[in-house]
Amino acid sequence: DAGVIQSPRHEVTEMGQEVTLRCKPISGHNSLFWYRQTMMRGLELLIYFNNNVPIDDSGMPEDRFSAKMPNASFSTLKIQPSEPRDSAVYFCASANGRTYNEQFFGPGTRLTVL
């Protein structure tokens, strides 16, 4: 199993540009989570999907952030326009849909907004 796949691994962009982060969950997993990690705020849940449907997006910081899951094997997190304070490591994780099942994390995308 390839695990959770995220791309790109690193992204450097300028303020105001659109950024799209991509995630492929583990096959057969029906829950998908987007997290953001910074030194200041630690690990924050942004949004999670179950069976491709967004369940809770209360962690999405602003309208500049949006996430989609068009099918069971792909999700995107988009930031438009990006700001320097969006610089962080963004993780995608998947699980097979029970509250007691562990989440499997991807390697993360390190985003730097200049």
Add this chain to the structure above:
Amino acid sequence: AQSVAQPEDQVNVAEGNPLTVKCTYSVSGNPYLFWYVQYPNRGLQFLLKYITGDNLVKGSYGFEAEFNKSQTSFHLKKPSALVSDSALYFCAVSRKGSNYQLIWGAGTKLIIKP
């Protein structure tokens, strides 16, 4: 409100000594408890979980954790620390009916000195 506390930002242990990383939680109902480890520049990796049954749970890399309901704690332990155990450790909790969400602790940096 549900919460997880990791009271120590950092724990320093000499190699070969036992280690403990503390975690306490607050949740209504029966908790599902997790420990994850994050090595530098990597995503979080699942270590172990408590769902029900034996209060002592064994996990990866020789780690174990003890669920203590009366003290609402789930401390992570290892009898003999290795330098390679140096990493960031996260405790998390969920419960039945919480829609798959994990509530995360702030993380504890574990440093094992040779």
